[in-house]
Amino acid sequence: MDARSWAERRLKEKGLRVTQPRVAVLACLASSARHPTAEEVGTAVHRLLPTAARASIYNVLHSLKDAGLVSELVFDDALARYDANVDRHHHFVCAGCGTVEDVPWDALPPLPKRRLPDGQSVQSYAITLRGFCSRCVPGA
Ligand SMILES: [Zn+2]
Numbered sequence: 001m002d003a004r005s006w007a008e009r010r011l012k013e014k015g016l017r018v019t020q021p022r023v024a025v026l027a028c029l030a031s032s033a034r035h036p037t038a039e040e041v042g043t044a045v046h047r048l049l050p051t052a053a054r055a056s057i058y059n060v061l062h063s064l065k066d067a068g069l070v071s072e073l074v075f076d077d078a079l080a081r082y083d084a085n086v087d088r089h090h091h092f093v094c095a096g097c098g099t100v101e102d103v104p105w106d107a108l109p110p111l112p113k114r115r116l117p118d119g120q121s122v123q124s125y126a127i128t129l130r131g132f133c134s135r136c137v138p139g140a
Pocket of ligand 1: 085090091102
């Protein structure tokens, strides 16, 4: 299934009206593994839909986030990044190039304890791993 058809299906599943900007933003996120910033999404969508204003693209991002279709992530550079993969997974941030990659949930062993020493009950978690990606690893 191509990214646009996937995006249309996801919008319908959530009961959102299928509009060109929504499909373009969601399809752009679905076809990128790079966790783009709002500005990067704006640039990519603007190329496809030159009439779409930046502000409306940002509004679409926020409505998709509110609908649970994308998640917003903030890492070390403090920029909001967007991810159309809302299934549970971890992230890897490269200290060299700043790339943010998905790490499959099963790649790490599960947390051994669901109740913390101070009594908090853990309902969910995601881990941010930091290091060097395969292109930046020193000595490679
Ligand atoms: Zn991700």
